[in-house]
Amino acid sequence: MVRKGYLSRVAVALLLGLLLGGGSCAAYGQPSKVMLGSGSSMPPYVIPDKGRGIALDVFRAAMTASGVQVDTMYADNAEVVQAFNDQRVDAVFVTNPKLTPDAHFSRLPLAVFHNLAISLHDENIDVQQIGELSNYRLGAFKLASKLMPSPFPETVSQTADYREYSLQLEQVEDLYRGDRQVLVMDKTIFRYFLSQMKRKNPRSPSYRRAVHFNDLFAKRRYHAAFRSEEMRDKFDQGFDAIRNNGRYERILRTYENLLANYLVR
Incomplete structure (x- = not known):
């Protein structure tokens, strides 16, 4: 039989964790989450009305591989950068160190624009x-x-x-x-x-x-940018995982096939 006093101490510890720590839920089995701020006008990398796109699918796959759920906020590039700097979103990918000086950038690029x-x-x-x-x-x-x-x-x-x-x-x-x-x-x-x-x-x-x-410009590599090193590291680990297990290539191949049929010559 579990003593009543022991249950009280557990309940107090859980309550203090919720009030003070904010992140203790993850320790009790609830998954981590990240809010991605994404530009709303750059298909096929991001297709908001479908909730999909090359960059979105890769980002989600990498985060899922690290046990992190992804929510997405769509806005124009300037609004997304502002939301990141105001700490209203946790990650963005169309930015640079000058626009988001406090960001921690992924090791590999998430998207390459030409x-x-x-x-x-x-x-x-x-x-x-x-x-x-x-x-x-x-x-x-x-x-x-x-x-x-x-x-x-x-x-x-x-x-x-x-x-x-x-x-x-x-x-x-x-x-x-x-x-x-x-x-x-x-x-x-x-x-x-x-x-x-x-x-x-x-x-x-x-x-x-x-x-x-x-063709006047070099290709631009955009790395995922995070407000925390911990979440950046989870992305990097997840990105490595999906590159190793073939998931990354399958995403790219899927879109190559779709675009081959959709894009006019």
Whole structure:
């Protein structure tokens, strides 16, 4: 028989753990959780209405391998970074040490974006250097001026008509509408939104116009950023695990097959 006094001491210890420790629940079998702040406009890396995407699936798989549940908050890049710095989310991945100086970054990148200078072929725009972008009505993704390396920030500061978009679909729409002459945008994200627009408007002659790509930028590797070293280490361990057991490659292969059927040529 368990003594009544012993039960009282256990109950007091549990209560003190909840009030003072905040993390004692994990010691009694409840799983850890992490709140990921994610940009809301970068398919196929993040597809909010599906709750999926290449980066999201990899992040969740890595965290699950370390016994951590993931909740996601979607917003534009600037709002997500602000939420991280305000300690409203635990992790982000489209950031850098300057924007989130207190972050602990993963050892390996979670996503790799290939930004290009994109224009319509019949506009005869052929940009050979980043500095030449200042001559055009330029559109880029949110926080591009802070995420892209020099000389892009200096260039856009001298650009008379420069806009950053929270919704990258609007970027593509503005290119075909004529409001923007050049976009700075990841090639796959651009192709995803253009495919979406063509499927919704299959008879539109506008979306049949050929596109010209200028490869001016190095690929950008975005590492998962965490507010705690402990959670960062759990991600790294989980990421290693899914790379070793084949889960990572299966996620990438799944999306390669899906995109092969979805993206227009």
